[in-house]
Amino acid sequence: LKSKAPMKDLKMEEESSGVEKLEPGTTFPPTFSVSEIKNKQRRHQMFMKLKQEKRKQKMQLKKKRRKEREALGDKAPPKEVPKTIENQRVFDETTVDPEDEEIAFDEGTDEFSAYFNGLTNPKVLITTSDRPRGRVVKFCEQLATVIPNAHVYYRRGLALKRIIPQCIARDFTYLIVINQDRQTPNGLVLCHLPDGPTAHFKVSSVRLQKELKRRGKAPTEHSPEVILNNFSTRLGHTIGRLFAALFPQNPQFVGRQVATFHNQRDFIFFRFHRYIFKNEKKVGIQELGPRFTLKLRSLQKGTFDSKYGEFEWVLKRHEMDACRRKFQL
Amino acid sequence: ICFLQVIWDIIGNKQFCSFKVKTKSQNFCRNEYSITGVCNRSSCPLANSQYATIREEKGQCFLYMKEIERAAFPARMWEKVRKLSKNYEKALEQIDENLIYWPRFLRHKCKQRFTKITQYLIRMRKLVLKRQRKLVPLSRKVESREKRKEEKALIAAQLDNAIEKELLERLKQGTYGDIYNFPVYAFDKALEQQDAESESDAEEEEEEDDEDVGQREFVAEDEVEESDLSDFEDMNKLKTSSDEEEQDESSEEEEEEEVQASRSKGKSPANGSLVRKKRAYVEIEYEQETESASRRRTT
Numbered sequence: 001l002k003s004k005a006p007m008k009d010l011k012m013e014e015e016s017s018g019v020e021k022l023e024p025g026t027t028f029p030p031t032f033s034v035s036e037i038k039n040k041q042r043r044h045q046m047f048m049k050l051k052q053e054k055r056k057q058k059m060q061l062k063k064k065r066r067k068e069r070e071a072l073g074d075k076a077p078p079k080e081v082p083k084t085i086e087n088q089r090v091f092d093e094t095t096v097d098p099e100d101e102e103i104a105f106d107e108g109t110d111e112f113s114a115y116f117n118g119l120t121n122p123k124v125l126i127t128t129s130d131r132p133r134g135r136v137v138k139f140c141e142q143l144a145t146v147i148p149n150a151h152v153y154y155r156r157g158l159a160l161k162r163i164i165p166q167c168i169a170r171d172f173t174y175l176i177v178i179n180q181d182r183q184t185p186n187g188l189v190l191c192h193l194p195d196g197p198t199a200h201f202k203v204s205s206v207r208l209q210k211e212l213k214r215r216g217k218a219p220t221e222h223s224p225e226v227i228l229n230n231f232s233t234r235l236g237h238t239i240g241r242l243f244a245a246l247f248p249q250n251p252q253f254v255g256r257q258v259a260t261f262h263n264q265r266d267f268i269f270f271r272f273h274r275y276i277f278k279n280e281k282k283v284g285i286q287e288l289g290p291r292f293t294l295k296l297r298s299l300q301k302g303t304f305d306s307k308y309g310e311f312e313w314v315l316k317r318h319e320m321d322a323c324r325r326k327f328q329l
Numbered sequence: 330i331c332f333l334q335v336i337w338d339i340i341g342n343k344q345f346c347s348f349k350v351k352t353k354s355q356n357f358c359r360n361e362y363s364i365t366g367v368c369n370r371s372s373c374p375l376a377n378s379q380y381a382t383i384r385e386e387k388g389q390c391f392l393y394m395k396e397i398e399r400a401a402f403p404a405r406m407w408e409k410v411r412k413l414s415k416n417y418e419k420a421l422e423q424i425d426e427n428l429i430y431w432p433r434f435l436r437h438k439c440k441q442r443f444t445k446i447t448q449y450l451i452r453m454r455k456l457v458l459k460r461q462r463k464l465v466p467l468s469r470k471v472e473s474r475e476k477r478k479e480e481k482a483l484i485a486a487q488l489d490n491a492i493e494k495e496l497l498e499r500l501k502q503g504t505y506g507d508i509y510n511f512p513v514y515a516f517d518k519a520l521e522q523q524d525a526e527s528e529s530d531a532e533e534e535e536e537e538d539d540e541d542v543g544q545r546e547f548v549a550e551d552e553v554e555e556s557d558l559s560d561f562e563d564m565n566k567l568k569t570s571s572d573e574e575e576q577d578e579s580s581e582e583e584e585e586e587e588v589q590a591s592r593s594k595g596k597s598p599a600n601g602s603l604v605r606k607k608r609a610y611v612e613i614e615y616e617q618e619t620e621s622a623s624r625r626r627t628t
Contacts, residue, residue, distance in 0.1 A: 086485065157458045204479060227495050251506055258496065264486035268477050271488060275496055277509055283496045285489065293479055318470065 020098075085265065090326040094234040099192055103234070107241065111196045115173070115245040124150040124174040125167055130157055134183035138208055142290045143176070146259065146272050147246055148223045160298055160304050168193055172244060175304070178203070188294060191304050192244060197312065198304045199242055201294040208290050216274050216286040223248040223254020226274070228264040236329040239268075239296060257288070265328045268294040296329065337376035341368075346375075362393060362407065364438045372433055381428055381435050383442045390420070390446055392427055392439065417447060 034050055037043040069076045081087065096103055108115070114120045119196050123146050127141050134155070144150040160177065167175055172193050179187030185206055193199040209215060231240035243261045255278060262269045272289025301310040313328075320328060340346035349368050350357040356368035364382045365372045374380050380395040392410040399406050410427055412420045421440055428436045499505065 024542065084485070087495040124455070204476070225499075227492060228489055229495070253508055253595075260488070260492050260495075262486055262488055262491060267487060268483045269483065271492070273492060275492075277496075277500065279498070280500070283493050283500075283587065285492055285496075295479075314530060 020229040060230050062243070064078060072113060072309065073166060079139070083327055088325045090323060091329070092100065092233050096234055096237050098322060107237070110238075111194075112241045112245050115219070115249070118249055120173055121135065122149060123171060123247060124161075124175045124176060124180070124246060125172045126150055126152045126156050126176045127163075128178045129180055130155055132178075132180060135206070136178055136180045136185050137283075139185050139206060140178060140289060142209055143178075143220050146224070146289045148221065148248060164191070164193070164303050177304075186293075189299075189304060192245065193303065195302060197238065197242065197308070198302070199239060200297045200299055200300070200302040204293050204295070206290065206292040209288070212287055212291070216288045219257060219274075219288045220255055222252040222257060223250070224255065224259045225253070225258035227258055227260040227262070229260070231261075231329060233329060235296075236263060237259075237300065238299065258285075259289075263329050266295060266329050268329070333376050333378055337370055337373065340375060341370060342377070348375075362395070364435070364442055368441070372438070379431065379435070381431065381439050382422075383439055385446050385448060388450055390443060392424060394427065417444075420447075 014173070034043060034046045036044060049111065065260070066264040083166060094168050107116075116124065121127075126144055128136050128140060133139070140152045142279065144152045164175065174194055175189075176187040177191070178185045179189070181187075185203050186199040188203050207216070224247060226244055228240045231237055239261075240261070245257065256274055258273050258275055260269070260271045261273070267298070271287065273285040273287050275283050275285045277283050295315075296313075297315045298311055299313040302314050320326070334387075340349070343481045346358075346368070348358050348360040348363075350359055357366050358368040358373060360374050361384070362374040362380070363372060364374075364380070371374065372380070374395065377398040378400055383390055384393060384394045390412045392412060394408045394410065395406055396408070401409075410423075412421065412423055414420050420443065424443060425440055428439060444583070480488070502511065531545065
């Protein structure tokens with residue numbers, strides 16, 4: 001045993017120091033793979049060796065390519081663009097062309113046309129499910145500061161179907177219901193009131209104003225601007241208009257506030273910033289206001305009616321989540 | 330009847346009864362025919378030969394009666410009487426007429442039980458009409474998958490950059506109107522950085538804003554006269570508009586709009602023809618610039 005131990009140590013040292021020395025001497029059978037070695041330490045070492053080899057080859061390849069590129073100079077082929085999920089996105093046939101007449105006509109006559117023609121001013125009612133606790137209450141209040149002309153009312157066990165006619169009678173244009181799960185908001189129902197579509201979202205990663213780093217002061221009463229990014233399909237367009245109609249038509253640039261709804265891979269990120277133009281090429285933004293992400297779960301034609309409503313779009317996980325590169329919004 | 334007493338002796342206190350549930354303060358009887366749920370000598374269905382209960386199935390209540398004569402036939406022991414009337418008082422009368430000559434205790438308890446049952450049936454019916462809470466189960470796998478997707482999407486979104494870009498776009502397109510001082514200065518400065526020879530740029534900069542007095546760094550060329558300067562100003566507007574639109578055809582409209590809206594010297598309408606002539610000249614010169622500008626934007 002004693003004799004074997006120093007032998008092993010020697011061998012190890014040989015391995016670690018004379019890595020290259022081993023290479024030209026040994027030949028492995030062609031079907032050999034590193035994972036077949038039973039000894040853990042040796043296996044580990046062989047694997048590290050393999051990795052080093054691969055890395056070296058990659059670096060050599062890179063250098064070669066770079067030299068070629070420099071040698072060619074202007075005539076070099078353009079740099080290859082790396083594949084991203086956005087690049088590889090499965091083409092959605094409902095993508096909206098900016099010049100599509102049919103869609104322009106549709107949007108001229110749909111439920112938001114009244115808003116976009118300047119006839120109605122948004123008036124938003126924010127409420128929760130029964131017995132709001134903890135963060136939900138604060139979240140509601142902060143939402144109310146962000147959205148101008150928003151009122152928070154407590155639910156106290158009222159049925160939504162009875163609230164809706166009352167809201168319509170009092171000229172509300174929007175109803176927001178925030179659902180909660182263990183004292184944090186986890187669902188949002190956005191209902192456009194006079195017969196408008198109802199959208200049900202899943203809310204995640206809510207950060208209240210206190211929890212933001214490098215936060216600015218509280219949002220003022222000015223109406224913010226709205227930025228809607230990446231709403232490209234027909235469904236996305238509808239949702240985008242849904243969000244746009246939450247805010248008054250004419251933003252007050254004096255306030256320098258902007259609310260952003262950014263759609264990325266079917267997640268809608270909401271941010272609220274105050275911006276300032278330092279000069280013509282640089283703008284600084286400072287986050288006020290809460291931030292949260294939404295994921296659309298269903299879109300329903302009329303006002304909120306979960307049993308008998310006509311659903312325009314429902315998230316069907318098995319169909320829609322099957323392909324990583326396919327998105328709905 | 331003494332055998333019933335024996336039964337009770339056994340199951341009541343001394344030995345085991347499988348329907349009995351013992352708690353700290355009380356014993357309960359889990360027998361389905363028990364009229365009160367309590368384990369008592371008088372309300373044990375096993376230890377009483379004459380017994381009656383009310384049981385309900387799917388919203389309908391039935392009166393079950395057990396009599397001594399049928400004690401030997403377990404299959405036929407319980408007699409079921411249907412309560413036809415939904416009316417509460419009529420049902421009570423029916424109980425009374427069925428249990429006539431029965432001990433007061435059983436009659437009373439039957440009626441009590443019937444009352445309770447109808448009350449909870451009414452409540453069930455009311456609740457169905459009200460809002461019902463549906464519990465949706467969350468799948469842990471799905472939730473964690475979605476969370477990770479969200480994180481990746483957030484990284485891919487690069488929100489701050491996107492917002493800043495959008496705001497700068499809006500600034501360039503002039504949605505902010507005249508609030509900010511530097512809308513056109515931006516373009517001038519940018520183009521200036523590209524083309525070293527553009528003296529005219531420098532001149533236009535100066536003439537543009539009255540408020541940019543302090544920022545005049547470039548000295549006007551001597552050869553250019555004042556009328557030419559105003560023309561250059563218009564041409565600058567044309568040029569910037571053509572930059573924005575990237576179409577030369579719309580520059581005409583732009584020219585008219587901006588002419589009306591601008592704080593220019595007012596010479597422009599009169600110099601329409603002159604401008605057009607000069608414009609032809611300018612376009613040739615600046616063709617490269619527009620290209621380079623567009624290239625700059627795409628890269």
